[in-house]
Amino acid sequence: MSDSNTTEFTNPSTFILLGVPGLEAAHVWISIPFCTMYAIAILGNFTILFIVKMEQSLHEPMYYFLCMLAVTDLVMSTSTLPKMLSIFWFSSREISFSACLTQMYFLHCFSAMESGILVAMAFDRYVAICHPLRHSTTLTDSVLAKIGLAVVLRSGILALPYPFLARRWPYCRTNIIPHSYCEHIAVVNLACADIRISSYYGLFDLFSVIGMDVFFITVSYTQILRAIFRLPTKDARLKTFGTCISHLCAILALYIPDFFSSLTHRFGHNVPLHFLVLIANVYLVVPPVLHPIIYGVRTKQIRGRLLQLFTHKVT
Known part of the structure; x- marks a missing residue:
């Protein structure tokens, strides 16, 4: 460790990100699934936006x-994955103090925003x-705009203390x-x-x-x-419940990794550090990958439009 990393300082100009501690030799191999998932997330979510x-x-609320x-x-994925891949591929570990706090803010802001959107979809x-x-x-369009604004404001305001608190602490051990x-x-923790x-x-x-959501x-x-069980026939119940399956899968894809990552990082003192870091990384990339796949496969209108696009290209 260089002297610059151990001398006393209260506001470091840069931090050094290690990637996955203990697995530095395998960074290139670790980057392969993350790069693949990031590419799928980018392609899938832009496809959803284009089709809609x-x-x-x-052009409906859902x-x-x-x-x-x-x-x-x-x-959320773009705020972290490019830097993560640069660490894995080029050992580009430095990140400025301000950029680090900005990344922290975006992570918490858009993670809460994603949760709020799932509530709106419910x-x-x-x-x-x-x-x-x-x-x-x-x-109505007016109500949708108000819901969207409320989700954005709530997430943006609640995420502000993270970088403000992190900025006020003295960092005198290591960066x-x-x-x-x-x-x-x-x-x-530094x-x-x-x-x-x-x-x-x-x-x-x-x-x-998250608990409130x-x-x-x-x-x-x-x-x-309760409304589904009151329907007269089994087919009607299954058909109605089928319209909720995509949303339920999206909920599980977000909340299960989120709770697991947050709680193991705080209380999993006997869990290897590289495992905690890998779980945290997976949490960031799994929901953006799964959401377009879930909705693309489960939603008839999106699936039909997507197949129509590919059919036109082939012909």
Whole structure:
């Protein structure tokens, strides 16, 4: 370790990202699945945006929310994956202090935004199934805009304390981050100060935002399931529930890796560091990859339009 990394400083000009600590020799091999998934995420989410824009029949609330989800996925993955791949491929480990805090903000902001969009999509499913005759009058363009603005404002405001708290701590031990991106806890753990407020805020954000969102989604689906079970025939119940499968898969793809990554990083003291870092990396790339696949496969209109595009190209 160089002297520049061990001398005392209170505001380092740069941090050093190690990538996956302990697996540096395998960085090139690790980069292959992450690069592949990133390419799939970029292609898939841009395809969703293109199809919804071009197909007039998809100009409905569910697909507007899906476009918001696609944009969120693109921003969240792009804020970390290019830098991560540069570490794996070119050993480009330096990141400026300001860039590190900016990356931290984007991660938490768009992660919360993604959760909020899933709540909005659950509300859309609730209105469509429980009050189908009022769907078009309830979810008007004005209401959709207000929901989108509320999701953006909530996420942007709640993510602000992360970089502000990280900036105020003195960093006098090292500027080496044992991670492949500027994860909040990985950064503030370098501070030579009592960082409990940062740790507590991270847990508060996790359980209040995600917990509240999961609560609202659960309430929505409780009402949805009650409405489905009241349908007269099994075929009608299965068909109606089938319209929710894509959304339920998207929920699982986001929340399961999120909770697992956050809790193991805070409480998994006996878990190898390289495993924690890999899990955190997987959390960032799995939802952006799975969302367009889930909706592309499960949604008849998107699947039909996509097949139509490929058929026209072939002919």
